[in-house]
Amino acid sequence: MSRPQPASQHTVRRHNSALVLDAIAAGPGSSRAAVAARTGLTKATVSSLVDRMIGAGLVVEGEAQARPGPGRRGTALHLSPSGPHGLGVEIGVDYIATCLVDLTGRVRKRWLRPSDNRASSPGRVLAKVATAVRTAVREEVPIGGLGVAVPGLVESASGTLRVAPNLGWREVDVRGELDRRIGLDVPVLVGNEANLAALAELWHGDGAADFVHVSGEIGIGAGIVVDAQLFEGVSGFGGEIGHLPVDPRGPRCPCGSRGCLERLAGQDEMVRAAGVSGPEELLTRLAAGDRTALMAVRSAAKWLGVALSAAVNLLDLPTVVLGGTYARLEPWLREPLEAELANRVMSAEWAPVRVVASSLGAEAAVRGAAGGAVRAILADPDPYVASVLA
Amino acid sequence: MSRPQPASQHTVRRHNSALVLDAIAAGPGSSRAAVAARTGLTKATVSSLVDRMIGAGLVVEGEAQARPGPGRRGTALHLSPSGPHGLGVEIGVDYIATCLVDLTGRVRKRWLRPSDNRASSPGRVLAKVATAVRTAVREEVPIGGLGVAVPGLVESASGTLRVAPNLGWREVDVRGELDRRIGLDVPVLVGNEANLAALAELWHGDGAADFVHVSGEIGIGAGIVVDAQLFEGVSGFGGEIGHLPVDPRGPRCPCGSRGCLERLAGQDEMVRAAGVSGPEELLTRLAAGDRTALMAVRSAAKWLGVALSAAVNLLDLPTVVLGGTYARLEPWLREPLEAELANRVMSAEWAPVRVVASSLGAEAAVRGAAGGAVRAILADPDPYVASVLA
Numbered sequence: 001m002s003r004p005q006p007a008s009q010h011t012v013r014r015h016n017s018a019l020v021l022d023a024i025a026a027g028p029g030s031s032r033a034a035v036a037a038r039t040g041l042t043k044a045t046v047s048s049l050v051d052r053m054i055g056a057g058l059v060v061e062g063e064a065q066a067r068p069g070p071g072r073r074g075t076a077l078h079l080s081p082s083g084p085h086g087l088g089v090e091i092g093v094d095y096i097a098t099c100l101v102d103l104t105g106r107v108r109k110r111w112l113r114p115s116d117n118r119a120s121s122p123g124r125v126l127a128k129v130a131t132a133v134r135t136a137v138r139e140e141v142p143i144g145g146l147g148v149a150v151p152g153l154v155e156s157a158s159g160t161l162r163v164a165p166n167l168g169w170r171e172v173d174v175r176g177e178l179d180r181r182i183g184l185d186v187p188v189l190v191g192n193e194a195n196l197a198a199l200a201e202l203w204h205g206d207g208a209a210d211f212v213h214v215s216g217e218i219g220i221g222a223g224i225v226v227d228a229q230l231f232e233g234v235s236g237f238g239g240e241i242g243h244l245p246v247d248p249r250g251p252r253c254p255c256g257s258r259g260c261l262e263r264l265a266g267q268d269e270m271v272r273a274a275g276v277s278g279p280e281e282l283l284t285r286l287a288a289g290d291r292t293a294l295m296a297v298r299s300a301a302k303w304l305g306v307a308l309s310a311a312v313n314l315l316d317l318p319t320v321v322l323g324g325t326y327a328r329l330e331p332w333l334r335e336p337l338e339a340e341l342a343n344r345v346m347s348a349e350w351a352p353v354r355v356v357a358s359s360l361g362a363e364a365a366v367r368g369a370a371g372g373a374v375r376a377i378l379a380d381p382d383p384y385v386a387s388v389l390a
Numbered sequence: 391m392s393r394p395q396p397a398s399q400h401t402v403r404r405h406n407s408a409l410v411l412d413a414i415a416a417g418p419g420s421s422r423a424a425v426a427a428r429t430g431l432t433k434a435t436v437s438s439l440v441d442r443m444i445g446a447g448l449v450v451e452g453e454a455q456a457r458p459g460p461g462r463r464g465t466a467l468h469l470s471p472s473g474p475h476g477l478g479v480e481i482g483v484d485y486i487a488t489c490l491v492d493l494t495g496r497v498r499k500r501w502l503r504p505s506d507n508r509a510s511s512p513g514r515v516l517a518k519v520a521t522a523v524r525t526a527v528r529e530e531v532p533i534g535g536l537g538v539a540v541p542g543l544v545e546s547a548s549g550t551l552r553v554a555p556n557l558g559w560r561e562v563d564v565r566g567e568l569d570r571r572i573g574l575d576v577p578v579l580v581g582n583e584a585n586l587a588a589l590a591e592l593w594h595g596d597g598a599a600d601f602v603h604v605s606g607e608i609g610i611g612a613g614i615v616v617d618a619q620l621f622e623g624v625s626g627f628g629g630e631i632g633h634l635p636v637d638p639r640g641p642r643c644p645c646g647s648r649g650c651l652e653r654l655a656g657q658d659e660m661v662r663a664a665g666v667s668g669p670e671e672l673l674t675r676l677a678a679g680d681r682t683a684l685m686a687v688r689s690a691a692k693w694l695g696v697a698l699s700a701a702v703n704l705l706d707l708p709t710v711v712l713g714g715t716y717a718r719l720e721p722w723l724r725e726p727l728e729a730e731l732a733n734r735v736m737s738a739e740w741a742p743v744r745v746v747a748s749s750l751g752a753e754a755a756v757r758g759a760a761g762g763a764v765r766a767i768l769a770d771p772d773p774y775v776a777s778v779l780a
Contacts (some may be wrong), residue, residue, distance in 0.1 A: 153737050162740050210624050224704065231616075233706020234600050237737035240703040245696050245734060247638055257734055306635050310700045313630040314614065316623020344635060344647055347543050347627035350552050 013049070014382040016041055020049045021079075021381045024059060025103075029076040050077060056388040057083045057142060058103065058381055079103040084144025084377055084384060087136050088370025089129055090193060091150050093118055093166045093218040096125075097366040098132045100139060103374055105203060107367070109139060122172045130181040137184070144384055145186050145373030148174055149193040149365040151219050156236030159190035165243075165255055166219040189372050192232075194239050196368030197323050198223020199230055201358050203371055208319045212311050213358065214241060214304070215324030215365070220262045224315065242266070246306040261307040265300035267325050273299065279325050286332050297332045304333070305340020312345045312353055323358040324365075330357035403439070404772040406431055410439045411469075411771045414449060415493075419466040440467060446778040447473045447532060448493065448771055469493040474534025474767055474774060477526050478760025479519055480583060481540050483508055483556045483608040486515075487756040488522045490529060493764055495593060497757070499529060512562045520571040527574075534774055535576050535763030538564055539583040539755040541609050546626030549580035555645055556609045579762050582622075584629050586758030587713050588613020589620055591748050593761055598709045602701050603748065604631060604694070605714030605755070610652045614705065632656070636696040651697040655690035657715050663689065669715050676722050687722045694723070695730020702735045702743055713748040720747035 019039045024030055027038065036046045053059040060083075062076035083103045090097040094117065099110040111132065117125045129148070137143060152164025159175030174190045198213035202225050209228040215221055222241035224231040232238045242262040243255050250259025263269060267279055273296035276282045285293035308320055320341070322330050334355045341353045358364055377384050406429075413428045414420055420428070426436040443449040450473075452466035473493045480487040484507065489500040501522065507515045519538070527533060542554025549565030564580045588603035592615050599618040605611055612631035614621040622628045632652040633645050640649025653659060657669055663686035666672045675683035698710055710731070712720050724745045731743045748754055767774050 153740070155740065162737065222704070226621075231705070234708055235706055235737065235741050237741060238704060238706040240706075240736045243734070243736050244700050244703055245636075248636065248696055249639060255736075306638055307700075310634050310697075311704055313634055314612070314628060314701055314704065315621070316625055316628040316630075318624055344633070346630045346633050346645075347552065347625065350543070350545065351625050351627060 014380065016045060017049050017053070017382045017385065018378075018380055020046055021053060021058065021378055024077050025079055025378055028078050029062065031074050031076065033074070035077065052385050052389065053381065056381075056385040058377070058385065059083075081106065082141065084142045084374070086145055086147060086370040086373030086375075086377075087133065087143050088147045088366045088368070088373065089132060089149070090366040090369060091117060091125060091129065091148065091167075092193075093151060096128055096132055097363070098136055099363075099366050099370050100136055100141065101367070101370040101374055102141075103378065105371060105374070107370075108141065109136070110363070110366070111135065117167055122167075122169050122177070125167075126172075126174070126177050126181060129178065133178075133182050133184065143184060143186055144377045145189065146178070146182075146184060147189045147191065147196065147369030147371070147373040148178065149191055149196045149369040150174060151193050151217070151221065153237050153240070154190055154192045156191065156232060159188065161190070187373070187376060189369070189376065191369065191372065192221065192223075192236070192239065193365035194221025194241075195223040195230055195232055195236075196372060197221075197358075197360070197364035198225050198239070198321075198368070200360055200364040200368035200371055201225075201321050201323065202228060202230075204360060204367065205321065205358065206356065208321070210317050211319035211321050212308065212315070212317050213321040213323050213364070214308065214326065215358075216265065216267055216300075216304075216322075216326040216329075217324045217362070218267050220266055222311065224311070224317070226315070226317075241307055241311065244307045244310060246303045261303055264303040265307075270296050270300050279328075283328060286329070294332065297329055298336050301333045301336035302340055305337050305344065308337070308353075309341055309344035312341065313347075316347065316351065318351060318354060320353060320355045321358050322355065323360070324362050327357045327361040330355075404770065406435060407439050407443070407772040407775065408768075408770055410436055411443065411448065411768055414467045415469055415768055418468050419452060421464050421466065423464070425467065442775050442779065443771065446771075446775040448767075448775065449473075469768075471496065472531065474764070475531045476535055476537060476760040476763030476765075476767075477523060477533050478537045478539070478756045478758070478763065479522060480756040480759060481507060481515060481519065481538065481557075482583075483541060486518055486522055487753070488526055489753075489756050489760050490526055490531065491757065491760040491764055492531075493768065495761060495764070497760075498531065499526070500753070500756070501525065507557055512557075512559050512567070515557075516562075516564070516567050516571060519568065523568075523572050523574065532778075533574060533576055534767045535579065536568070536572075536574060537579045537581065537586070537759030537761070537763040538568065539581055539586045539759040540564060541583050541607070541611065543627050543630070544580055544582045546581065546622060549578065551580070577763070577766060579759070579766065581759065581762065582611065582613075582626070582629065583755040584611025584631075585613040585620055585622055585626075586762060587611075587748075587750070587754035588615050588629070588711075588758070590750055590754040590758035590761055591615075591711050591713065592618060592620075594750060594757065595711065595748065596746065598711070600707050601709035601711050602698065602705070602707050603711040603713050603754070604698065604716065605748075606655065606657055606690075606694075606712075606716040606719075607714045607752070608657050610656055612701065614701070614707070616705070616707075631697055631701065634697045634700060636693045651693060654693040655697075660686050660690050669718075673718060676719070684722065687719055688726050691723045691726035692730055695727050695734065698727070698743075699731055699734035702731065703737075706737065706741065708741060708744060710743060710745045711748050712745065713750070713754050714752050717747045717751040720745075
């Protein structure tokens with residue numbers, strides 16, 4: 001038997017730090033003794049790890065608890081609201097959204113800048129992203145990680161955007177480019193906007209653990225959550241619902257195929273079919289009972305139902321969450337969509353599919369990006385702690 | 391603190407029995423000492439559990455190993471080929487298949503009986519199943535469990551067949567009915583045939599851990615395997631690919647919808663379009679290069695590609711396994727199907743989809759049913775051991 005190596009001691013501390021922080025996150029106000037009881041670690045180990053995390057700004061002590069016995073062991077522990085923040089950025093087709101969230105998931109500040117990214121090169125857009133990041137950094141809160149949501153296929157391991165049809169981008173090393181331009185020296189997470197939106201819905205929604213979140217903007221994306229985990233497939237390319245061929249004899253799609261969902265139920269098609277200038281006017285017309293607008297949305301609901309019935313037939317998911325623009329259209333989409341699902345889902349008689357609006361709406365993707373950055377620290381705090389205390 | 395309760399001692403033994411049997415299954419010929427090293431249990435615990443499992447017929451001792459030191463500790467341990475067998479039954483649309491497999495997964499015997507189950511009531515078909523089970527029981531091997539594959543929606547928890555459109559059955563308590571008719575006093579597993587076929591492919595196929603297995607008979611079913619686990623959804627209703635609406639303006643389907651995959655790419659449609667009497671003649675004509683037959687299969691491949699591209703776009707699966715009749719049609723299906731997938735799967739350029747034929751073909755479902763029964767014992771041997779030793 002060899003003596004324990006520093007590497008393995010480090011691994012143990014890393015594992016235990018995550019356990020301790022998770023216990024504090026799950027039970028805000030817990031004492032060190034309560035954390036020890038919950039994690040099965042000794043009080044001495046918990047105290048030592050908690051002290052490091054207080055030193056690094058992850059944890060704060062609150063009021064002393066009314067509990068017999070001496071010492072500071074009864075002090076309430078909380079995630080620090082002035083600890084590391086997650087900085088989320090969403091590169092939309094026609095906007096850049098940014099938000100800062102603290103360790104508890106609370107939004108500290110958000111920004112939204114219109115930006116015609118369809119007409120710009122990746123370099124120009126990423127320069128705007130860098131500016132947005134610098135603006136957020138001026139808030140003078142510690143940044144623990146950067147999450148970037150993009151409307152395209154992202155290889156999750158490398159952070160490379162393979163293709164974003166609605167931006168006209170291909171093969172953009174988003175993580176590398178931002179590292180180079182910003183030099184924030186924090187972990188950078190790059191993800192598909194629909195997947196990140198689904199995660200935000202999981203964290204902040206009505207508690208459903210199995211659902212498909214479908215968000216309609218100019219593109220249509222889906223994020224699949226199973227057993228409270230994002231299901232993104234072997235390479236991270238899952239949830240690509242926008243180019244499901246819902247009507248193979250239908251109109252040509254810019255992707256080269258025919259009758260893709262996006263072509264028949266995307267925001268551009270609804271706006272065109274309703275004869276309006278944009279989504280705001282569409283909503284006004286719908287509220288006024290305009291027949292053309294109602295028919296445009298009803299048609300989109302029907303095609304959405306064809307695509308979502310494929311997802312539910314394959315995955316047996318009990319809930320569809322309408323996100324993005326669809327969240328605001330829910331009063332008009334829900335009924336025809338539920339009818340289509342009842343008709344096309346084989347198991348609907350025994351497991352009816354519930355359709356609900358996302359509570360986060362168009363903000364879900366940027367919240368998911370920021371939340372992902374924060375949750376990476378919660379899941380594995382030691383590298384952050386070590387970098388602050390170094 | 392209270393004293394340990396019998397219930398928790400039993401739970402520990404149950405858990406450890408599974409660990410020990412798993413170690414023997416994973417390393418045939420292991421000694422008790424090797425099993426102890428692999429599981430982290432004491433040699434005394436391993437010896438005691440192994441003795442119980444030898445007594446119950448799950449494990450046999452082989453040759454003594456050439457290894458220094460006294461005692462029987464060096465004896466090689468194996469799963470017993472004469473131990474409990476899994477009895478699998480598949481209720482097809484026009485046949486009943488049965489097979490017996492031993493603990494190692496080897497097929498001991500198989501039966502195939504033509505049976506026009508479409509034209510029969512559930513009661514008459516289940517009476518035939520009971521006869522098939524009695525025939526298998528006459529083989530005089532111990533039966534450890536019964537697995538039943540049915541071509542319809544099965545609620546996995548209750549073993550209830552909700553609906554089997556191609557049999558015309560609804561709400562059949564398959565597990566309860568068979569318990570009543572056979573009284574085998576063994577666990578009865580009821581599953582969707584496509585899901586069980588996918589499991590058999592996982593156990594006996596080429597080692598892929600992420601795939602969709604699509605089997606074409608009169609109905610079309612899919613089984614989705616992710617990370618070496620069957621993905622069957624919240625209620626067990628996943629993998630329903632047969633009624634994906636691939637051509638919503640297409641021909642009426644008996645299910646009430648239009649242009650379902652089954653209607654356009656099922657065995658009946660291929661046979662009809664090729665102008666042949668059945669799948670055997672279709673294969674003969676294809677081998678002879680008959681143009682009508684080739685076009686019929688090419689059309690089926692195209693629609694299969696539309697449905698499978700939906701599955702791959704949503705789930706990012708790298709492999710499609712062609713099962714059932716499709717396995718025999720693979721030489722004619724593969725190329726047009728791969729072309730359709732390359733065209734319709736958004737990530738195909740970075741993660742091309744591989745199409746392969748199942749090595750088990752039409753036998754996969756019954757093998758999965760029998761294997762499922764055997765694997766339930768391997769995963770949790772103690773109830774079986776206790777019942778034999780009682």
